[in-house]
Amino acid sequence: MKKDDSDELIIANKKIAFQHQEKENRAAELIIANKELLFLNEEKEKRAEELAIANKELLFQNAEKENRAAELVIANKELAFQNEEKEKRAKELITANRELKKAEDEVRQLNDELEQKVAERTAQLESVNKELESFSYSVSHDLRAPIRAINGYTKILVEDYEAVIDEDGLKILQSIINNSKKMGELIDDLLAFSKLGRKQVTVSNIDMLDLVDQVKEEVLLEGHENRPEFNITELPNAKGDKSLIKQVWINLISNAIKYSRHKEKTAIEIGAYEEDDHIVYFVKDGGAGFDMQYYDKLFGVFQRLHSQEEFEGTGIGLAIVHRIVQRHQGKVWAESTLDEGSCFYFSLLNVNH
Amino acid sequence: MNYHNIEILFVEDSADDAALTIRALKKGGVTNKLHHVINGAEALDFLYCKGEFATRSDQEFPKLILLDLKMPKISGLQVLEKIKSDPNLKSIPVVMLTSSNEGPDIEKCFALGANSYIVKPVDSDNFFKTVKEIGLYWLVLSQPAH
Known part of the structure; x- marks a missing residue:
């Protein structure tokens, strides 16, 4: 190579x-x-x-x-x-x-x-x-x-x-x-x-005890054969027209005295009790009384359950009571036993109502 | 007619009430000279010496006027108003006589200056007694105005 x-x-x-x-x-x-x-x-x-x-x-x-x-x-x-x-x-x-x-x-x-x-x-x-x-x-x-x-x-x-x-x-x-x-x-x-x-009803609170006392004094002033003995228990106040309610008391108390005339003594019991929203007042006497059979005539105008000779009167007193209480939306009624006495009731609205 | 020395002017339209009132006054011993006129117009004529009474002396005044309230034409109320608004007459005592204590006139009478107000009672005993008392009170017990 x-x-x-x-x-x-x-x-x-x-x-x-x-x-x-x-x-x-x-x-x-x-x-x-x-x-x-x-x-x-x-x-x-x-x-x-x-x-x-x-x-x-x-x-x-x-x-x-x-x-x-x-x-x-x-x-x-x-x-x-x-x-x-x-x-x-x-x-x-x-x-x-x-x-x-x-x-x-x-x-x-x-x-x-x-x-x-x-x-x-x-x-x-x-x-x-x-x-x-x-x-x-x-x-x-x-x-x-x-x-x-x-x-x-x-x-x-x-x-x-x-x-x-x-x-x-x-x-x-x-x-x-x-x-x-x-x-x-x-x-x-x-x-x-x-x-x-x-008459216009003028409602106020009525001092009932005071009013009844007034009526009692006025009635006693008239002078009676038997001086009436009053037994007045507590009376609650109520609403009403004072002058009209006074008339109611005058009529009821005068009646109690009048119809006790033939009795030995005149004992009048006045009292009250409450019932619902009403107060019921009563005037009780031990007088002549009346026959309950004629009760429906008791409060009528010019209706009388006694003769003029027995007891004088025109028959207007209880009619006035009835009218006054009615105008107060109250009620009026009575219980009686002939010759033993009567009790008249009327109701008025309670002051608290 | 002689209107001299008249002590009571009595104004009453009812002849019966007039007769009974005059009798009661006399029986009660009120013997003062009285003149009775039967309506308000005559009463004013008497007091102002007009018409029938033109001859009456205007220097003489009655001691008492008994005046019925309800009379036709000129009422007792109008006569009273006239008397009590006249300085010469207003001191004469005026007793209003009426048949009832109804109606709005009682307050008006006193507002106008009536001296007294008498409701004529139905019962004649009361009537005589009341009229007698009016006469005695205003003519004997009260001091004369003139």
Whole structure:
């Protein structure tokens, strides 16, 4: 072999060796590159997986959003419906208010009409009352005058012509005098009774014990054969017209005295008890009493259960008691045993009522 | 007619009431000279010396006037008002006589200055007694106004 050739071979070998080295280097690099590629791929897959999860999440969120949107749409619809309802309700309220106003106006008008009617009726009643008053006035004036003349002239006959009139004649004249006097009393009583119906009842709290004491003193002043003995227990106060209730006591106590006249003594018991919202007062005597069989006549005007000879009177006293108590929305009643005595009751509203 | 020295002027439209009243006064010892007129117009004529009474002396005044309340035309109330608003007459005592204590006139009478107010009782005993008392009280017990 030629040197040149061997040189050339050495060079060529060296070249090959280098090339091998290069190739090996390259291979090693490739391995590394491959490894990196593998790693990158792995990373990409991981990322893709993550993306897939994220996508799913996104999808879910979208679905949620859609759901929410749908709900919002429904809620909006509901709201719109409610608004409509509210408007409707508002309109209804306006209508209702208008109707209420109208109804109020009608009520007001009715009230006005009613008030006017009441005023008219009151005026009518007042005019009727005035007529009654002037009627009473005429009755008392015009009826009393002729009776007074009859009574007076008869009296003159008795006084001045006694000598020329015989005993029977004088008896007749005395009857005329008695009857005309009686008629005068009846007229006065009738007037007093009719006045009661017209009298205004002025209600106040009455100190009943004080009032009964007053009446007792007044009655005792009149003087009686049997001085009456009073047994007065506690008397609660009541509501009423003092002057009218005083009249009730006067009439009841005077009666108790009058009808005890034929008894040995006059014992009068006065008391009271509470019953519901009323107070019941009573006046009890041990006098002549009356037959309960005629009870329905007891409180009638000009009704009498005794003869004039037995006990004088016009029969107005208890009618007045009845009228007064009635005007106080109270009740009046009585119990009696003939010849043993009577008890008269009347009720008035309790002051606490 | 002689209207001299008349002490009681009696104004009453009812002849019966007048007769009974005059009798009661006399029986009760009230013998003062009395003149009876039958209505308010005559009463005013008497007091003011007019008409029938033109000859009466206007310097003489009755000591007492008994005045019925209810009379036709000029009522007792009107006569009373006239008397009590006249300075020359207002000191004469005026006793109102009436048949009843009904009606709104009692208060009016006192408001106008009536000195007394008597309801004529039906019972003649009471009537005589009342009239007698009026006469005695105003003519004997009271100091004369003139």
